Amino acid sequence: MTxxxxxxxxxxxxxxxxxxxxxxxxxxxxxxxxRVEFDAEDPDSVPFDTxxxxxxxxxxxxxARPTAVMLDPELSIDPILGAGLLPSSVGSLCALEAQGYLGxxxxxxxxxxxxxxxxxxGAVGASAAKxxxxxxxDRGATTDAQDDLIRQVxxxxxxxxxxxFVEPVPYDVVDHHDRERTVIASAERIxxxxxxxxxxxxxxxxxxxxxxxxxxxGLDDSIDVPWAILxxxxxxxxxxxxxxxxxxxxxxxxxxxxxxxxEAVHTADRRDVIARVAxxxxxxxxxxxxxxxxxxx
Numbered sequence: 001m002t003x004x005x006x007x008x009x010x011x012x013x014x015x016x017x018x019x020x021x022x023x024x025x026x027x028x029x030x031x032x033x034x035r036v037e038f039d040a041e042d043p044d045s046v047p048f049d050t051x052x053x054x055x056x057x058x059x060x061x062x063x064a065r066p067t068a069v070m071l072d073p074e075l076s077i078d079p080i081l082g083a084g085l086l087p088s089s090v091g092s093l094c095a096l097e098a099q100g101y102l103g104x105x106x107x108x109x110x111x112x113x114x115x116x117x118x119x120x121x122g123a124v125g126a127s128a129a130k131x132x133x134x135x136x137x138d139r140g141a142t143t144d145a146q147d148d149l150i151r152q153v154x155x156x157x158x159x160x161x162x163x164x165f166v167e168p169v170p171y172d173v174v175d176h177h178d179r180e181r182t183v184i185a186s187a188e189r190i191x192x193x194x195x196x197x198x199x200x201x202x203x204x205x206x207x208x209x210x211x212x213x214x215x216x217x218g219l220d221d222s223i224d225v226p227w228a229i230l231x232x233x234x235x236x237x238x239x240x241x242x243x244x245x246x247x248x249x250x251x252x253x254x255x256x257x258x259x260x261x262x263e264a265v266h267t268a269d270r271r272d273v274i275a276r277v278a279x280x281x282x283x284x285x286x287x288x289x290x291x292x293x294x295x296x297x
Contacts (some may be wrong), residue, residue, distance in 0.1 A: 004154070005083050008161030008162075009017060009157070009158075009161060009162060009163040009196055009253070009273075010163075010296075011080055011161075012091070012127045012128045012161070012162050012163040012268070013128070013163045013197075013295055013296070015068070015091035015127035015128070015254075015280065015287075016068035016091035016092075016093060016127050016163075017067050017068075017091075017252075017294075017295055018067050019106070020080075020170070020292070020294055020295025021252065021293075021295045021296045021297065022067065022087070022251030022253040022289055022292040022294065022295075023067060023068070023197070023226075023228045023252050023254065023255060023295065024065075024066055024067045024068075024186075024253055024254065024282075024285070025066055025067060025069070025070060025093070025228070025253065025254065025255040025256070025291070026062055026065075026066040026068075026069045026256070026257065026260065026261075026288050027069075027230070027255055027256055027257030027281065027286065028055050028058055028059065028069055028070055028071060028072075028076055028077070028080075028257060029071055029072040029076060029093070029095040029130065029257075030072075030257055030258070031051075031069040031072055031099045031185060032068065033258075034046075034052065034054070034075075035049055036056075037050070037262065037265045038050065038051070038265060051137045052074050052076070052079050052138060052162070053074050053190070054264075054270075055071075055075060055076045055079070055242070056076075056080060057264070057270050057271070057274065058077055058084065058261055058264065058274065058278070059076075059080050059085050059086065060085065061270075061271060061274035061275065061278070062274070062278075062279065062281070063087060063188060063249070064087040064089050064090055064250070065242065065279065065283075065286075067090065067091060067113050067253075068088055068090060068092060068093055068127065068128075069091075069092055070089035070093045070130060070255060070257075071092055071093065071094060071095070071126070072094070073094065073095070073113055073116050074099075074113070077094060077124055077126075081124060081125055081126065082124065082125075088295055091126065091127035091128065091129045092125070092126050092127050093126065093129065093165060094116075094121035094124070094126035094128070094130065094132065094279065095113075095127045095130050095131075096112050096116050096118070096121065096129055096131050097111070097113060097131055097132045098110065098111045098112060098113045098114065099113075103192055103296060108134050108142050108171070109134070109142060109145045109146060110131075110132065110133050110134060110146065111150075112149075112153070116189045117146055117160075117253075118153060118156035118157040118159070118160040118162050118164070119156065119159065119160045121160070121162060122160040122162050124147075125255055125286065126162070126198075127162075127163075127164070128163045128164070128165060129153065129157050129160075129162045129164050129165070130148065130164075130165040130166075130167060130199070131149070131153050131165070131166050131167065132167040132168075132169060133146045133149065133150065133163065133166065133168050133169070134146070134166070134169050134171055134172060134173065134291060135168035135171075135186050135190070135201055135216055136167060136182055137185040137186050137188075137189045138182075139167045143165055143189075144175060145261060147189070147193060148218070149188075149192045150166055150195070151194070151261065152158075152196060153166075153212075154193055154194040157196075158194075160282055162245040163196035163197065164196050164197075165195065165196065165197045165198070165199050165228075165255075166190050166193075166195040166197075166198055166199065167199040167200075167229060167230065168187070168190055168198070168200070169201065169232075170182045170183060170186065170201060172202070173177050175205075175221065176204075176205030176207065176208050176211070179201075179203070179204075179205055180203050180204065180205070180211070180218070181203055182216050182242055183200060183202075183203040183215075183219065184203055184215075184218050184222050186200075187200055187219055187222060187223050187227065188222040188223055188279055190223075191223035191225045192222060192244075194205060195225060196225065196295075197225060197226045197227065197228060197252070197295060198223065198225060198226075198227045198228075199227070199228050199229070199255050200219065200227050200230070200236075201229070201232040202215075202216075202229050202230075202232060202242045202246060203215040203216060203218065203219045203232060204216065204242070204245070206234055206238055208242060210247075211248060212242070212245040213245060213248070216245055216246045216248075216249035216250070216251065216295070217249045217250075218249070219249075220249050220250035221263045226252040226293070226295040227250075227251055227252060228251060228252050228253045228254055228255050229242065229243065229246050229251055229254055229255070229256075230254070230255055231254075231256045231257070231258065231259035234259060235257075235259060235276040236260065236281050236284075239254075239255050239259045239285070240285060240288045241288075243288040244288040244291075245264045245286055245292070247288065247289045247290070247291045247292040247293070248291050249290060250293050251289075251291050251293065252292050252294065252295045253289050253292045254285055254288075254289060259281070260278050260281045260282050261274070261275065261278045263277050264277070264278055276277075
């Protein structure tokens with residue numbers, strides 16, 4: 001597998017990977033979902049400053065451990081990237097998609113955050129851009145609309161010289177067979193649109209570990225761009241096993257958030273929880289990704 005990144009996009013990929021080309025990324029681009037973590041009953045009531053401070057605390061606590069941190073324009077680009085809080089060895093990915101889909105099961109197409117583009121992400125100093133899309137490869141016009149958005153951002157990233165990470169999030173998954181088919185078919189369809197990396201949910205179902213290796217191999221065989229996995233709601237212990245299984249089959253690492261830092265949301269001593277819980281979890285994931293394939297391989 002090789003990446004077709006331009007020279008400038010390759011520089012961005014180098015900024016978000018380690019010397020072995022692995023992606024060991026801390027995800028902090030949550031917005032709607034982070035509000036739910038703080039208050040599931042009334043997420044809109046969570047103060048803006050509470051969310052910003054949470055992200056600042058995590059970045060400060062993690063220091064130079066991650067190869068990169070995923071940030072968002074609404075809550076973290078200015079107070080973290082703009083304030084120079086990231087160590088020089090840590091890259092950054094700027095999320096471009098708008099939020100606002102909680103509670104609306106019919107909201108299946110995404111839009112860019114108002115005023116944001118790959119060019120602006122590059123202008124504020126991001127190493128790479130990230131686009132999340134709600135995605136099933138079998139939804140006709142809805143899928144076509146999501147593909148058009150991906151093409152638009154691929155083109156914009158090409159002009160801006162930024163690598164693009166696309167994150168397709170499945171929905172209406174009915175069983176483990178549907179999960180595997182949907183994840184792999186989504187990756188195959190999106191890879192053809194020209195992203196530099198695909199950030200994928202784990203293709204194997206948690207209740208069927210006997211299929212994990214073949215599912216990951218099927219995903220890797222279906223695409224010709226690097227891929228990394230996200231936790232997609234599973235607990236940390238399961239995610240460690242998934243990272244190890246995926247990286248044994250060609251995955252280039254992990255890009256994860258809540259499976260690492262969820263316990264730091266509700267605590268009187270966040271610094272202690274980060275040091276005692278979140279950092280060891282991250283280190284365990286790094287160890288699980290020992291066999292990860294370089295994004296440049």
